[in-house]
Amino acid sequence: MKLKTFEEIEAKIEKLPEHAKPELNDFIEFLLSKYGENVTQDTPFTFDWEGRLSNLRQKYSSIELQHKATEWR
Secondary structure (H helix, E strand, O other), rough: OOOEEEEHHHHHHHHHHHHHHHHHHHHHHHHHHHHHOOOOOOOOOOOOOOOOOOOOOOOOHHHHHHHHHHHHH
């Protein structure tokens, strides 16, 4: 996929209806949080989250935890 110039992107943004622009802004904020300056392609994936829900092991099955995780997003 060819990277668009800022002018091409800006022209597309201008074509959006006003009510869609806040949604675009939210998406940009999401992308910045996901790929912001603190994250690089060279950052290895870590499992530092592993075991964080172990206290819920007796209360929920793995399937129930998957449903809970969906609710928490």
